[in-house]
Amino acid sequence: MMQPLVAILDDEPEIRRMLAQALCDAGFRTATYARAAEFEAALKRSAPDVCLVDLGLPDRDGLALVHRLALESGATIIIISGRAQVQDRVTGLELGADDYIIKPFDPAEVVARIRARLRRGRNAVGAAPDTARFNGWTAHFERYLLVSDAGAEVAFSHAEGEVLRLFLDSPKRLITRAQMQESLGGMAGESFDRAMDVRISRLRTKLGEDPRNPRLIKTIYGAGYIFLGDVVWG
Structure with missing residues (x-):
């Protein structure tokens, strides 16, 4: 069975590298993007199982992108952001994100959160x-x-x-x-x-x-x- 695909959208090269390495080590497939434009173009060719989206993007409002993904994609959406205010987290969840992880973070936590989300999804599909x-x-x-x-x-x-x-x-x-x-x-x-x-x-x-x-x-x-x-x- 093909492993889940995780799309990583973040303009910081070190974060993309760190997340991709941790996820690959955990058995996931990954695709990384520095700009929203290339990420959205890739969505027309393949459908990721999970999208990790940074809110501070140089070419697109991150929250608007999250909202669009929530409406148009079946992927699990997890925000990764340095915005730690409660209202930022609430807004992200209100717009359709499934989880919100604050920077700086431990890559192992991101892997664990992704596994938990996918496990819940599989259980739901299997139950009904x-x-x-x-x-x-x-x-x-x-x-x-x-x-x-x-x-x-x-x-x-x-x-x-x-x-x-x-x-x-x-x-x-x-x-x-x-x-x-x-x-x-x-x-x-x-x-x-x-x-x-x-x-x-x-x-x-x-x-x-x-x-x-x-x-x-x-x-x-x-x-x-x-x-x-x-x-x-x-």
């Missing part, structure tokens, strides 16, 4: 089919697409898909914040909570929910969330 029908919608996880019974199509990001799958796997059961953190990983504490709030809000919007009185994804204040739909997998 890639298509689920519920309340007038069909979710196609392999295409990151929601299709209504009327034929309307709405794309969702990899990060939003993780949350949606979590709900569809456990309909009509309370899912606590602690359970979400354990299942989805990533940042902890306030950063994780705010990122989840945004992702759930976006899912509600894409499902046509009334934000003041959602029918499908109910907030149980102080406890967590309940998905009230009737779900059929496959």
Whole structure:
């Protein structure tokens, strides 16, 4: 079986070399890029399994690139950045990143985070089919697409898909914040909570929910969330 491909986008040669070496030693394939333009051109030829993206790029706003990747790519997206403020981390996660690693970092931590993300993805795929029908919608996880019974199509990001799958796997059961953190990983504490709030809000919007009185994804204040739909997998 071909090893996962990790795309590394960072304008610092030493960081690219360090990450590529650590990942190759761990059995991954790698491709490195110094500019967003060459990275985006490469995406038209091959689809990486993981994208490591620096926010401080010389030719493109890193956050805008992360947002585009989240909407158009099925890859796991991990930000690597020297921006350590909580708001920077929250913004990155809100725009669709799956994880956020602050510079300077230990390459072994990056390898561990990538392995954890890919392992969660494999477990999710193995646990259920890639298509689920519920309340007038069909979710196609392999295409990151929601299709209504009327034929309307709405794309969702990899990060939003993780949350949606979590709900569809456990309909009509309370899912606590602690359970979400354990299942989805990533940042902890306030950063994780705010990122989840945004992702759930976006899912509600894409499902046509009334934000003041959602029918499908109910907030149980102080406890967590309940998905009230009737779900059929496959």
